[in-house]
Amino acid sequence: MGRVGAGRPASALDRGVTATTLLGYAIPSFWLGQLAILFLGIRYDVFPVVGMTDTRIEYTGLAHVRDVASHLVLPACVLAVSEVALLARLTRSGLLRQMREDYARTAAAKGVSKAKVLSRHALPNAALPLVTVIGARVGFLFSGAVVVETVFSWPGIGLLLRDAVNNKDRALALGLVILVAVSVLLVSVSSDLISARIDPRIRYS
Amino acid sequence: MHGPASASLPKRLPRAPSRLMGLAFIAALGLVALFADRIAPADPFATAGPALSSPSGRHPMGTDNLGRDLATGIVHGTRTSLTVVVAVVAISAVVGITVGAVAGLRGGVLDLLLMRFGELVQVVPRFFLALLVIAYFGPGIDRLILLLGLTSWPLLARVVRIEVLALKQREFVDAAVATGASGPRVLAAHIVPNVLPVAVVLLTLLASRIILIEAGLAFLGLGDQNRVSWGALANNAQNFLQLAWWMAVFPGLAIASAVFGLNLLGGSVNEALEHGRS
Numbered sequence: 001m002g003r004v005g006a007g008r009p010a011s012a013l014d015r016g017v018t019a020t021t022l023l024g025y026a027i028p029s030f031w032l033g034q035l036a037i038l039f040l041g042i043r044y045d046v047f048p049v050v051g052m053t054d055t056r057i058e059y060t061g062l063a064h065v066r067d068v069a070s071h072l073v074l075p076a077c078v079l080a081v082s083e084v085a086l087l088a089r090l091t092r093s094g095l096l097r098q099m100r101e102d103y104a105r106t107a108a109a110k111g112v113s114k115a116k117v118l119s120r121h122a123l124p125n126a127a128l129p130l131v132t133v134i135g136a137r138v139g140f141l142f143s144g145a146v147v148v149e150t151v152f153s154w155p156g157i158g159l160l161l162r163d164a165v166n167n168k169d170r171a172l173a174l175g176l177v178i179l180v181a182v183s184v185l186l187v188s189v190s191s192d193l194i195s196a197r198i199d200p201r202i203r204y205s
Numbered sequence: 206m207h208g209p210a211s212a213s214l215p216k217r218l219p220r221a222p223s224r225l226m227g228l229a230f231i232a233a234l235g236l237v238a239l240f241a242d243r244i245a246p247a248d249p250f251a252t253a254g255p256a257l258s259s260p261s262g263r264h265p266m267g268t269d270n271l272g273r274d275l276a277t278g279i280v281h282g283t284r285t286s287l288t289v290v291v292a293v294v295a296i297s298a299v300v301g302i303t304v305g306a307v308a309g310l311r312g313g314v315l316d317l318l319l320m321r322f323g324e325l326v327q328v329v330p331r332f333f334l335a336l337l338v339i340a341y342f343g344p345g346i347d348r349l350i351l352l353l354g355l356t357s358w359p360l361l362a363r364v365v366r367i368e369v370l371a372l373k374q375r376e377f378v379d380a381a382v383a384t385g386a387s388g389p390r391v392l393a394a395h396i397v398p399n400v401l402p403v404a405v406v407l408l409t410l411l412a413s414r415i416i417l418i419e420a421g422l423a424f425l426g427l428g429d430q431n432r433v434s435w436g437a438l439a440n441n442a443q444n445f446l447q448l449a450w451w452m453a454v455f456p457g458l459a460i461a462s463a464v465f466g467l468n469l470l471g472g473s474v475n476e477a478l479e480h481g482r483s
Contacts (some may be wrong), residue, residue: 022472026465028417030424030439031457037446038453143332147421151443161333162425165340173340181329 017088024085029144033078033151040074047074050153075152079144083137090133094126101125128199135191139184224473230466237280238287245280249273249433257449267451269441275451278433279459285434286463289350289419290412296354297361298408302400304358305365306392309373320366323359331356332418339427346429349422353415361407368400402478409471413464420460435460 040047048071059067098104099122107117146158153159157176164172237244247253253264253274260267266275304323308316331353338352372378372395381391422428423436435456442452 022465022468023461026413026468027461028420028424028436028439028457028464030421030436031453031461034439034442034446034453034457038450139330139333143330143418143421146332146336147424150425161336162427165336165425165427168340170340173337177329177333177337180333184330185328 014092017092021085021088024081025089027081028147029078029082030147030151032081033075033148036074036078037151047071052155071152071154075148075154078151079141079148082144083141086137087130087133090130091123091126094129095122098122098126128195131191131195131198135188135194138187139180142180142184223469224477227466227468227470227473230462231470234283234287234463234466238284241280241284245274245277247274247277249278249281253277257445259449260451266455267449269438269449269452270445275438275455278438279435279455281433282435282438282456282459283463285346285429285432286416286419286460289346289353290415292350293353293357293415294408294412296350297357297411298404300355301358301361301407302365302397302404305362305400306369306396308362309366309369310388310392310396316366320363323362326356327359332421335418335422336427339422344422344427344429346432349419349429353418357411357415361404361411364403364407365400368403369396372396372399402474406471406475406478409467409474413467413471416460416464416467 052068052071095118099118101122104117104122107121108114112121142158145156146161148154149156149158150162157179161173161176163169164176250273252272254268254272256268256270256272258264258268258272264274264276266279268274269278304319308319334356335349335352338348342348378391378395381395386394419428419434420436420439423434424440426437426440428434428437438456439453439460442449442456445452
């Protein structure tokens with residue numbers, strides 16, 4: 001989406017993408033979840049909306065995997081929307097910045113088409129900082145998960161944490177928050193290491 | 206583009222429709238919050254009609270499971286959300302600009318200590334810190350404001366510090382120091398006006414984040430029980446999704462439009478700043 005928007009800055013298409021991503025970023029995940037339940041779950045009954053498995057039938061093997069996957073569709077999509085919006089916005093602004101660089105002008109000057117300069121030359125460079133951003137977003141994903149798990153009654157640590165806080169089970173709440181903090185740290189360190197691996201300009205002494 | 210302190214924000218930026226739209230959104234929200242008692246004089250917790258009645262002339266957004274008017278609740282919820290936002294933004298603006306300016310002007314060990322401390326504050330996501338505080342001290346708007354305010358400043362401090370480092374090299378700061386201006390005077394008259402545009406961008410984006418955090422906590426049933434809030438209204442809707450779509454739709458719409466307005470404003474000011482810089 002960011003690539004589409006950056007193709008023609010300030011065009012109608014670009015404005016549309018920008019407005020969509022702004023909206024996607026503004027919508028609270030629990031609301032999106034409730035809307036999804038209202039329309040896809042209740043009105044049209046496309047996807048199951050509660051829990052992780054079908055409570056009526058005990059599936060095993062492959063059928064169990066398919067059962068869980070179908071329950072996962074809505075929560076996962078709802079949680080992903082704001083991330084998609086954020087990444088699209090960052091990709092767009094990153095691409096626009098890269099297109100002002102000398103190498104992009106050089107590529108255009110030797111006759112490479114604009115679409116190709118964008119996708120082949122600018123996109124990899126614009127994507128580098130995104131690794132760091134994705135790493136830094138893990139904390140937000142966790143907090144989003146607490147809310148989304150509540151909407152869809154998904155039995156994960158998010159729901160466990162909410163119940164712990166509601167029941168004033170302080171030891172459990174503290175433990176879960178420490179677990180989350182450590183995971184966030186680990187992911188952020190590894191995303192830094194990954195970006196150092198793929199970007200030769202970054203060196204750690 | 207950093208002229209002496211006289212150039213103000215609106216003069217410097219070209220007009221843009223998205224910024225005006227964002228401003229209009231925010232102004233409307235502010236007015237609703239200020240005049241909540243006039244717009245919706247009824248008690249938001251009082252029963253106003255039959256339970257679960259769909260939107261109508263009498264109840265433009267319907268009523269909830271106890272017959273409380275949803276429109277009244279949303280108007281008063283605006284006040285709760287904006288109280289938290291304004292307080293948190295004020296705290297982080299003061300702390301962030303002060304810490305950033307002091308770190309940038311003084312430099313040395315103090316700079317290092319302040320910046321490392323800022324990173325330390327950011328390790329645990331704010332949402333989880335808030336959950337912990339609620340688990341230990343119970344829900345309440347006062348501790349939520351304190352917690353969010355005292356954990357939201359490091360980003361602003363870092364940006365202000367970098368701006369200050371650049372400003373320190375400029376002649377007009379030298380001139381002010383040479384004419385005998387004191388440290389706080391240089392800060393107030395020359396540094397603050399120049400970092401203000403960047404601070405405005407960061408603070409509007411922070412405000413939208415705070416609205417989402419507050420709504421998320423209230424949605425989990427962990428907000429202040431004595432105040433109406435958008436998140437709590439949405440939480441209440443969760444049990445009646447099949448019966449009353451309006452209970453879920455309108456609170457979410459309020460949150461989304463508030464966040465959208467703030468992001469629109471922050472984003473367009475930011476774009477104008479980048480434009481002016483390149």
